Amino acid sequence: MKGRWWALVALGVLVLAIVVVAATTYLRPQPSSLPLRAVGEVDLPGGSSRFDYASLDPDRGLLFVAHLGASEVVEVDVRASRVVRVIPNVSQVHGVLVVPALHRVYATATGRNEVVVLDEDTGQVIGRAPTGDYPDGLAYDARRNAVWTTNERGGTETVVDAATGAVRGTAVLGGEVGNVAYDPVADRMLVDVQSRNELAVLDPTTLAVTRRIALPGCDHDHGLALAPVQRQAFVACDGNARLLTVGLDSEKVSGTANVGRDPDVLAYDPGLNRLYVAAESGWLTVLDAHGGQPVVIGSGFLATDAHVVAADPLTHHSYYPVPAGTTGHPALLDREPAP
Structure with missing residues (x-):
């Protein structure tokens, strides 16, 4: 009787292991060669601590990288392959966004709940503005x-005047906010x-939520990138390793794809119509977005903690x-596209 009981326990453990493996396999893309070289x-300077977002000025070839663990913004000349400068004292910096037309860089200092305004040419701090709790991603309304x-x-968006750095207002989203x-x-803003597993649509003038787009099949939508000309939004769901494509005109989910576990940062290259999805697990998934529905053309492990990506639309x-x-x-x- 005792031997039979242990056999049943062993069988149960085996079945559970098979279910876990099957679920894990289902939730991630099958490994294939990345279409990159x-x-x-x-x-990069600083210790081996966490990096976060990166933002590129493609005309000047300047990439700004948030080194969260060092509370620094690192400026890299990607054409010359060298570090230009390190901008210190941006407390627990998460988001970073360069606006080339203004020659300014905006960075979220999560440790102080503020957005820091930097001069792109000199790296000098030229302004600070208070935000809500745990500022992260950024977007620019030209x-x-x-x-x-x-x-x-x-659960809010702080809207800042890009020229003066003054706070214009706050948009309330009614839940924990992603990108x-x-x-x-x-x-409009998305x-x-x-x-709430949804995309909120906001009027950028009144800062009011005008409607909400349901995201069936998504668990915890965090990453977001747009292809405005193609009228597509790409949403990364880090709770179940899914990428959803949402029609910007239909406001409906038009397709899904499996990506690496814990997807984080998305980058879209409009010239190639290619989407990159970088994940906390170190997996990178590359998709071809021609034809209205992104298709996975490569996936695989890139590097430990390679959860950040920036794409150059020129090169x-x-x-x-x-x-x-x-x-x-x-x-x-x-990396460059493989021939």
Whole structure:
């Protein structure tokens, strides 16, 4: 009787293991060759701590990287493959956004609940503005010259005048907030409300939520990128490793794809119509967005903590800051599309 009981226990453990493996396999893309070729690697200063968002000025070839663990913004000349400068004392910096037309960089200092305004040319701090709780991602509304700051825990967006740095107002989302993006064609803001699994549509003038787009099949929508001309929104669901495509005109989910576990930052290259999804698990998924529905053309493990990506629309290179490159020190990985 005792032997039979242990056999049943062993069988139960085996069945559970099979279910877990099957579920894990289902929730991530099957490994395949990434359609990329290594071009180079730039050593980055600071310790091997977490990096967060990165933002590129493609005309000048300047990439701004948030080194969260060091509370620094690192400026890299990607054409010359060298670090230009390090901007210190941006407390627990998460988001970073360069606006080339203004020669300014905006960074969220999560440790102080503020957005910091930097001079792109000199790296000097030229302004600070208070935000809500836990500022993270950023977006720029060129029509109103306004910067939107996502306050993840506060469930709000702080809207800042891009020229003066003054706070213009606050938008209330009614739940924990993910990323934000501006749709220039329809002149509206889109915001992930990740605790409600929906996209909120906001009037950028009144800051009011005008409607909400349901995201069936998504668990905790955090990442967000737009292809305005193609009228598509790409939403990364970090709770179940899914990428959803949402029609910007239909406001409905038009497709899904499996991506790496814990997807975080998305980058869209409009010239190639290609989407990059970087995940906390170190997996990168590359999708071809031609034809209205993104198709996975490659996926695989890139590097530990390679959850950040920026794409250059001019050269089509993609960049990944990681705590440990091939030498074991912080590095910026440079990749180009494979022929």
